[in-house]
Amino acid sequence: MGVFSLWVVLGSPFAHADSDADKPSAVDRGRQALTSRSFLKPEWSLEIYEKVAELWGEDAPDPEADPEGYALAFARRYGLHPAPFPNDNLPMGLKRSTDPSTGRQGLQVDCLVCHGGSIGGQSFVGLGNSQLDMIGLYQDFFQADGRPIFFTGFTVNTVRGAVNAGQMAAVLISLRKPDLSRRLFPVLHGSKFxxxxxxxxxxxxxxxxxxxxxxxxxxxxRSNMQFMLGEKTREQFEELEPTFADILAYLNSIEAPEYPFPIDSELASRGRSIFQNQCAKCHGSYGDEPSYPNLIIELDRIGTDPARALAPSDLLVSHYNSTWFGEESPVDEVMTGYQAPPLEGVWATAPYLHNGSVPTLDHLLDSSSRPDRFRRPPSTDFKHYDTDRVGWRVEVLDPVSPEAANRDQDRSIFDASRYGLGNQGHTFGDGLSPSERRAVIEYLKTL
Ligand code: HEC
Ligand code: HEC
Structure with a gap:
């Protein structure tokens, strides 16, 4: 891929530099690095993209004769989305990468396997991937590559769209000394994310x-560099730090997509005053004079599933803080609960709460209506999107149905009884009347 054709799509980095005419801005450098570079050595052979279909046990489209049909089937199976930037005809989240010592080319995942999502079939860098089946992808790729079964020793995901990034990071850092040289035995920190x-x-x-x-x-x-702990040395981390400063500048420039359907502005303005009274103290104010209080709410007040907040053990935190990662900005030693997030673009980020346990805003604001077991939609097409309740139309499963009993084989099934996936808490919308709730939901569409 020529550097020039990349610019045509991403915009020339020079076009945005306002003061220094020949210097791309940090945001442009960061976008370029994030979307065009692989930071990890290849994990799989290049052929794996096509070879993996041999495991599907179904009539896969022929990758040579029907590359588009194949790309779609591949993307649906693993929950990936078309790349909105040049990516060697690979979906967003997969990258071609070269081993610097051998020159061997292969495939690797990147940040966007998790942080590249889609809504209404349109891909967005920075939207969480609500379709990803991370463990399905790893298991199939390892098997198709003729490697031993992929085994982590912890649950990566029981359901699509969820992923255990926390335990991955905890395992990797436990294998390093404070100076980032490798330990023979891991720090037994006992955290269970x-x-x-x-x-x-x-x-x-x-x-x-x-x-x-x-x-x-x-x-x-540095906290955004943890995913490279599998292979990089301290010197390599230090060398890459300026690039990751650019990437963070780019992340800080990303804007939420706008709600694409009509909004009842009268209803929304009624919702705005309710929001200002009952929600803004935690979630902030939006519009002409935006403000965000950055509050972390105590676990017993928020009442949502505690597993994620309780996961990092004191030993893990002190070990992390003793390393190169923590020396610059240590993790707070005090656990409080969950941060009340800003709500821009919230229409696009269903399912809700940190564990994705709530399919729509309507369910979020009426805690007694939340389904405990449901099937997540097979794509982000708008035919699966509910503009009244705002979020995903899900198939609610009876706990004794054959589908629900089969949940371990079917990662489209969300089950709130599993570890960390409880759908309780955040009861702040329960006191709203149905018409007030409608109004608040209408307002949330405008953010
Ligand atoms: C395996 C999936 C996965 C990959 C790969 C991944 N992330 Fe994340 N990322 C997550 C999850 C999950 C969280 C939330 C973690 C938590 O708080 O428990 C997160 C959180 C973040 C946050 C904090 C967001 C917030 O609002 O609190 C940033 C920034 C971030 N990731 C950047 C990156 C960058 C940059 C990369 C690539 C270098 C990357 N991530 C790779 C899954 C991933
Ligand atoms: C006491 C503080 C507090 C109040 C009041 C509050 N929230 Fe929240 N809200 C939170 C916290 C904390 C979370 C994250 C909880 C979690 O993920 O476990 C959250 C999560 C959410 C989410 C999910 C965001 C996402 O991306 O998953 C939405 C939507 C939301 N709140 C809307 C509201 C609305 C609307 C109101 C007013 C009716 C409200 N909240 C009142 C603290 C609050």
């Missing part, structure tokens, strides 16, 4: 603290 939803990147520009528990400084560049 659950799978979670993936937060949207367009809200981090408002945040002082980040991650669901709000215990990390949002300006920390």
């Amino acid at each position: 659950p799978e979670t939803d993936v937060p949207a990147w367009w809200n981090i520009k408002y945040k002082d603290t980040t991650y669901y528990d709000g215990r990390t400084d949002a300006r920390s560049v």
Whole structure:
């Protein structure tokens, strides 16, 4: 891929530099690095993209004769989306990568496997991927590559759209010493992170603290580099730090997409005053004079599933803080609960709560109506989107139905009884009358 054709799509980095005419801005450099570079060595052979279909046990479209049909079938199976930037005809989240020592080319995943999502079939960098089946992808790719069964020792995801990034990071850091040289035996930190939803990147520009528990400084560049702990040395981390500062500048520039359907502005303005009275103290105000209080709400007050907040053990936090990652911006040693997130673009980020346990805003604002077991939609097409309740139309499953009993084989099934996936808490909408709730939901569409 020529550098020039990349610019045509992403916009020339020079076009945005306002003061220094020949210098691309940090935002442009960050976007370029995030979308065009692979930071990890290849994990799989290049052929795996086509070879993996041999495992599907169904009539897969021929990748040579029908590359578009194949791309669609591939994307649906693993929950990936078309790349809205040049990507060697690979879906967003997969990248061609080269091993610098051998020159061997292969495939790898990148940030966008989790942080590249779609809504209404349109892809967005920075929208959490609500379709991803991370463990399905890894298991199939390892098997098709003729490698031993992929085994992590912890649950990556029981359901599509959820992923256990926390435990991955905890395992990787436990294998390093404070100077990042490798330990022979892991630090036995005892943390057990659950799978979670993936937060949207367009809200981090408002945040002082980040991650669901709000215990990390949002300006920390290094915290975003943890995913490279599988292979990089300290020197390599230091060399890449300026690039990740650019990537963070780019993440801070991303805007939420606008709600694409008509909005009843009278109803929304009624909703706005209810929101200002009952919700803004935690979630902030929007519009002409925006403000965001950056509050972390105590676990017993918010009442949502506690597993994610309780996951990092004190030993894990102190170990992380003793390393290169923590020395610049240490993780807060005090656990409080969950950060009340900014709500821009919230129409596009269903399912809701940190664990994706609530399919729509209507369910979120009426806690007794939330389904405990449901089947997530097979795509982000708008035919699965509910503009009244705002979020995904899901098939609610009876606990004794054959489908629900089969849940371990079917990762389209969400089950709130699993570890970390409880759908309780956040009862702040329960006191609203049905018409007030309608109004608040209408207002949330405008954010
Ligand atoms: C395996 C999936 C996955 C990958 C890959 C991944 N992330 Fe994340 N990311 C998550 C999840 C899940 C969270 C929420 C974690 C939590 O708080 O428990 C998150 C949180 C974040 C946050 C904080 C957002 C907020 O509002 O609190 C940032 C920033 C971020 N990731 C950046 C990145 C960057 C940059 C990369 C690539 C270098 C990356 N992530 C790779 C899944 C992933
Ligand atoms: C006491 C503080 C507080 C109040 C009041 C409050 N919230 Fe929240 N809200 C939170 C916290 C904390 C979370 C994250 C909880 C979690 O993920 O476990 C949250 C999550 C949400 C989410 C899900 C966001 C997402 O991306 O998943 C929405 C939507 C929301 N709140 C809307 C509202 C509305 C509307 C009101 C007013 C009726 C309201 N909240 C009142 C603290 C509050």
